[in-house]
Amino acid sequence: MQELYQCGVCGKIVQIIIAGKGTLVCCNQEMTLVQEKRGEEEGKEKHVPVLDKTATGVKVKVGSVPHPMAEDHYIVQIEVIGDNFQQVSQLKPEDAPEKEFCVPFEQVKKVRIFCNKHGFWTNL
Incomplete structure (x- = not known):
């Protein structure tokens, strides 16, 4: 499935359609892979x-x-x-x-x- 990455500074979210080499960077820092919640969490x-x-x-x-x-x-x-x-x-x-x-x-x-x-x- 398509991965999602989020910037820890501005909150921008990027969706990866085709994975490649390299690192996603936003606001001069590496973006973080967003973990999907599946129903084990509160809420x-x-x-x-x-x-x-x-x-x-x-x-x-x-x-x-x-x-x-x-x-x-x-x-x-x-x-x-x-x-x-x-x-x-x-x-x-x-x-x-x-x-x-x-x-x-x-x-x-x-x-x-x-x-x-x-x-x-x-x-x-």
Whole structure:
């Protein structure tokens, strides 16, 4: 899967599509590999993606308990990944913490969300 790196100074996040040699640097320092949370951590009930099959694809809800969507704490994006696709939907604080994607439910290999306070979470 595609790796994510974050700058410890400015917070910028970079996604690696194709890995190569070398080191990612931002703000004159090496970027850090972002570790995805998988549900063993505190807060899993509000962050681990929940998938439902729909007539046209898959609906992703963030958490078994709805995640807050306030200016200072919200889900920034929901991402569905399969062998031959990757779809990302950006959210704003006034949106519901869920999105529907028109991709075959059976082909979804991973779902990843990004919370502006608690980082990346996945359903795996």
